[in-house]
Amino acid sequence: MPLLKLENVTKCFGGLIAVNQVSLEFETGQLIGIVGPNGSGKTTLFNVISGVYFPEKGRVIFEGLDITTFPPYKRAPLGIGRTFQIPRPFASATVRENVAVGAMFGTLSGKVSVEESLEIADQTIERVHLQEHRDKPAGTLTPVEKKLTEIARALAMKPKLLLMDEAMAGMHPNDIDQMVDFLKQIAIDEKIAIVAMVEHIMRAVIGMAEKVIVLNQGSKIVDAPTKEALEDPKVVEVYLGHPLEE
Amino acid sequence: MKKEITKYYPLIPVFTAYLFLFLIGKNISGMWQLVAMLLFYCALGQAFNIFLGMTGYVDFGYVAFMGVGTYGMALAITKLAHIEGLGIGIIIIGFILALLMSTLLSMAVGAVALRLRGAYFAIATIGVNEGFRFLIEGARIWNGSEGLIFTAQLNEILGRNAASALMTFWADIIVLIIAALAAFVTLFYMRSKIGYALTALREDEDAAKVMGINVTKYKIIAFITSACFAGLVGATSWALKTPYVFPPEVFEIHYTIEAIIIVLLGGAGTLLGPVAGGLIYGISKYYLSIFLPGFQLLIFAPIIIIIIVLFPEGVVGMLKYRLKDSALARFII
Numbered sequence: 399m400p401l402l403k404l405e406n407v408t409k410c411f412g413g414l415i416a417v418n419q420v421s422l423e424f425e426t427g428q429l430i431g432i433v434g435p436n437g438s439g440k441t442t443l444f445n446v447i448s449g450v451y452f453p454e455k456g457r458v459i460f461e462g463l464d465i466t467t468f469p470p471y472k473r474a475p476l477g478i479g480r481t482f483q484i485p486r487p488f489a490s491a492t493v494r495e496n497v498a499v500g501a502m503f504g505t506l507s508g509k510v511s512v513e514e515s516l517e518i519a520d521q522t523i524e525r526v527h528l529q530e531h532r533d534k535p536a537g538t539l540t541p542v543e544k545k546l547t548e549i550a551r552a553l554a555m556k557p558k559l560l561l562m563d564e565a566m567a568g569m570h571p572n573d574i575d576q577m578v579d580f581l582k583q584i585a586i587d588e589k590i591a592i593v594a595m596v597e598h599i600m601r602a603v604i605g606m607a608e609k610v611i612v613l614n615q616g617s618k619i620v621d622a623p624t625k626e627a628l629e630d631p632k633v634v635e636v637y638l639g640h641p642l643e644e
Numbered sequence: 645m646k647k648e649i650t651k652y653y654p655l656i657p658v659f660t661a662y663l664f665l666f667l668i669g670k671n672i673s674g675m676w677q678l679v680a681m682l683l684f685y686c687a688l689g690q691a692f693n694i695f696l697g698m699t700g701y702v703d704f705g706y707v708a709f710m711g712v713g714t715y716g717m718a719l720a721i722t723k724l725a726h727i728e729g730l731g732i733g734i735i736i737i738g739f740i741l742a743l744l745m746s747t748l749l750s751m752a753v754g755a756v757a758l759r760l761r762g763a764y765f766a767i768a769t770i771g772v773n774e775g776f777r778f779l780i781e782g783a784r785i786w787n788g789s790e791g792l793i794f795t796a797q798l799n800e801i802l803g804r805n806a807a808s809a810l811m812t813f814w815a816d817i818i819v820l821i822i823a824a825l826a827a828f829v830t831l832f833y834m835r836s837k838i839g840y841a842l843t844a845l846r847e848d849e850d851a852a853k854v855m856g857i858n859v860t861k862y863k864i865i866a867f868i869t870s871a872c873f874a875g876l877v878g879a880t881s882w883a884l885k886t887p888y889v890f891p892p893e894v895f896e897i898h899y900t901i902e903a904i905i906i907v908l909l910g911g912a913g914t915l916l917g918p919v920a921g922g923l924i925y926g927i928s929k930y931y932l933s934i935f936l937p938g939f940q941l942l943i944f945a946p947i948i949i950i951i952i953v954l955f956p957e958g959v960v961g962m963l964k965y966r967l968k969d970s971a972l973a974r975f976i977i
Contacts, residue, residue: 474856488847503856
């Protein structure tokens with residue numbers, strides 16, 4: 399049974415079809431890259447999976463459960479975590495409190511106490527190496543630290559699927575490589591399927607993803623192992639412009 | 645066990661402030677009137693802070709909850725006064741009715757208005773207060789615009805001396821108890837999951853949702869709690885202290901504005917903020933109206949603007965920031 403399955407999902411905004419008849423499957427522990435040019439429907443697809451939007455047509459199935467019309471706060475505890483394109487930590491709360499929120503509300507039992515959540519937060523903060531910023535308000539951090547706070551907050555939810563919207567945008571190439579290694583490691587350690595959405599940082603996609611889904615104008619044009627997908631003539635034509643150099 | 649106690653340290657400055665107010669009012673003659681006013685503003689600020697401060701939503705119809713609370717107490721006294729032997733029990737029934745009515749109204753308003761966000765919520769709530777006042781006046785509910793006057797009933801039930809003591813002293817003590825209770829509940833919320841959920845949704849409602857927080861549920865919890873305290877303050881300050889109620893007086897948007905000023909002045913979402921805000925606002929208002937009668941608003945407006953510009957996080961917000969590495973930090977939140 400796939401972890402997440404989309405069946406012919408269509409999402410429109412008025413006359414604009416943002417996501418058109420998309421079907422796909424993610425497996426447990428898989429590292430997936432979603433790429434596509436600006437406006438190709440990547441963020442909308444994420445919003446349909448995390449429940450911010452409900453699709454007009456099609457179904458969203460998570461671990462065999464039809465969650466098409468579940469609100470976001472019911473999906474998160476099932477194991478769907480997400481980070482945002484522009485990091486959105488809770489600015490006035492400290493890093494520790496931010497991460498504790500993930501542990502407190504993002505787990506299925508819903509019975510994690512405040513103290514337990516803070517303990518989980520401390521452990522998770524160590525994993526992303528933010529110990530020294532633990533008690534700072536998240537609003538005062540640098541963009542990369544904010545991104546790490548968001549990732550820690552999502553990890554504290556113990557997700558089975560982690561959706562990362564533009565995970566590497568605006569990062570230094572060295573940081574990208576570190577981040578890729580880190581994400582690979584947690585995918586293995588915690589059996590989390592990580593879906594990273596990337597607009598143009600091919601370095602991250604090639605380094606991380608096992609398979610790549612390419613979207614264009616709301617439709618899925620390719621869904622294949624990374625190398626194969628990026629060499630596909632359609633992808634070269636609509637997205638890359640010229641074949642990738644080795 | 646020690647940790648359990650340190651959790652409640654931030655209540656110390658709040659309760660100390662109340663104790664000082666009480667002692668000043670009790671021991672310095674002529675001060676009780678000012679103290680009573682300050683207690684009212686502190687209680688109002690603390691009640692409103694649970695919603696405004698913790699969720700970041702501005703409710704312009706807040707005074708409506710105080711209004712229905714006042715009516716709850718007024719109705720209990722006027723309708724039940726003929727029953728023999730209720731005595732002081734009638735006031736307890738009044739409080740229960742005030743709680744019930746403010747809860748019901750806040751549930752009705754919350755279910756509709758809390759679906760809106762930001763400015764839309766604020767505008768919708770202005771309508772609630774005005775609408776409710778016109779409903780009472782127009783449909784002649786609870787005696788319509790003639791209001792309810794129950795001085796006689798209160799004298800009859802409690803006796804003239806006890807009723808007079810209630811109006812001039814005990815009502816203010818009840819306000820103090822309500823304010824202290826509101827502080828306790830605020831701290832309890834802050835330290836529990838409710839507080840974390842409210843902070844999250846105040847900062848970023850969409851992000852809070854995808855973190856698994858049922859934002860509507862927590863907004864409604866804060867809204868109803870805040871409304872209940874407003875109902876109690878109304879029932880005490882506006883019904884027991886002055887035993888009459890007229891719709892235009894209790895559904896007066898002016899009080900909502902005062903509550904907003906107090907919370908923002910002191911520091912929205914902080915525990916000590918509404919107390920500091922209530923004291924600053926009350927004291928300035930009182931003395932400005934003595935020394936510069938008629939000009940108090942003209943002078944007060946720029947003072948508020950200056951404070952808000954200098955300390956956008958409120959006075960306590962600023963203090964909290966300045967003291968964050970000192971030993972005092974754990975007392976101020």
